[in-house]
Amino acid sequence: MEKPETPRNPPKISVIIPAYNQALYISESIRSVLEQTYPEFELIVVDDGSTDETAQILTGIQDPRICVVRQPNSGLSAARNTGMRASSAPFITFLDADDYFLPDKLEILSNYLDEQSDIGLVVGRVRYIDESGNTIFESMKTPPKLVLPELLFENPICVSGILLRRKWVESIGEFDESLRACEDWDLWLRLAYSGCRFAWVEHPVVAYRFHQGQMTRESERMRKAILSTLDKFFNQPELPEYLRTYKNTAYASGLVHAAAFEYLSNQPDKGQRDLNEAINLDSILKEKRYKRLVELLVGWSYDPRSTEPAGFLQRIISNPPPGQPGLVHQLRRAISDIYLSSLFSNSREDWRAHRGDLFKAVLYKPGWLLNRGVLRMIASAWLNI
Secondary structure (H helix, E strand, O other): OOOOOOOOOOOOEEEEEEEOOOOOOHHHHHHHHHOOOOOOEEEEEEEEOOOOOHHHHHHHOOOOOEEEEEEOOOOHHHHHHHHHHHOOOOEEEEOOOOOEEOOOHHHHHHHHHHHOOOOOEEEEEEEEEOOOOOEEEEOOOOOOOOOOOHHHOOOOOOHHHEEEEHHHHHHHOOOOOOOOOOHHHHHHHHHHHOOOOEEEEEEEEEEEEOOOOOHHHHHHHHHHHHHHHHHHHHOOOOOOHHHHOOHHHHHHHHHHHHHHHHHHOOOHHHHHHHHHHHHHHOHHHHHHHHHHHHHHHHHHHOOOOOOOHHHHHHHHHHOOOOOOHHHHHHHHHHHHHHHHHHHHOOOHHHHHHHHHHHHHHHHHOHHHHHOHHHHHHHHHHHHOO
């Protein structure tokens, strides 16, 4: 007589993977869920009309915790919504099919929500990887500001890095299927506006894969989605006046975001247009010698899709927004600082090997020649003193 299987507890977490033509990565993604240190989960995989081998791979994975749902291709938001409707657990999380969870993601985030009953969404740090799975860098340990109005200026939340209480989605609604990008940002804004409290943990919980290629299409789609998301938020009829006062700043930040994508995808004419419009919308970007705008652009220069930070800023210098000569000057100084900071992180013995960077630092910012530390570096690099 066969021993009956021990009944499983009802799942506490629903993991939802939307998949469209992800045969290359879907096995790794699913395995990262099945190997979690926290066992009380169900996995809903939504095959969103894949035309590659995704369906065959899913058929070959046998595990009672997995439920596969198939639908005609309807887009990322629709696939996530289908997964939520098919799920049942009180906590929900998402995993894009080309990313993967780190082993203790579910344990860390579920423990946090158990201990903090007033928190509706918790998010962990992100490990960024390239197409081959090599680590590029990890997100900063400094916690982002996960409240309004700060969430209007950027989206610091990786959708695969969160854990969310189901009751909040039931309260404010699912992903907006009319958005072809920024659908997660739109959801965070609606949650925050409805009173959901967010929290952040320092532990890395997910590996997010960056892909090169198709930047032109992505930049066009991203710009439209950014502006549509902001339109949707600020067009709410009963929006409090204090939030309306941030409208220009929010749109300006969104346009800088769009411009960064456009410069990255070799569309400098569009980048010029959007930077100029951002400066016209928000005068703070121009104050203190473009301090805020330069900070934003330097941040974008380290985006993994930018192969070299100084090169990204040089594209903007070569194609600046019209009538902004002061911006060019400040970007030149920023490039110099990038080259010099890399040298300070090297030992004195390495300075000679990086003389080219030292030359560029001084070329972009000749004032460094008045700095004793830089002069000592030059002497060591060229004269071996």
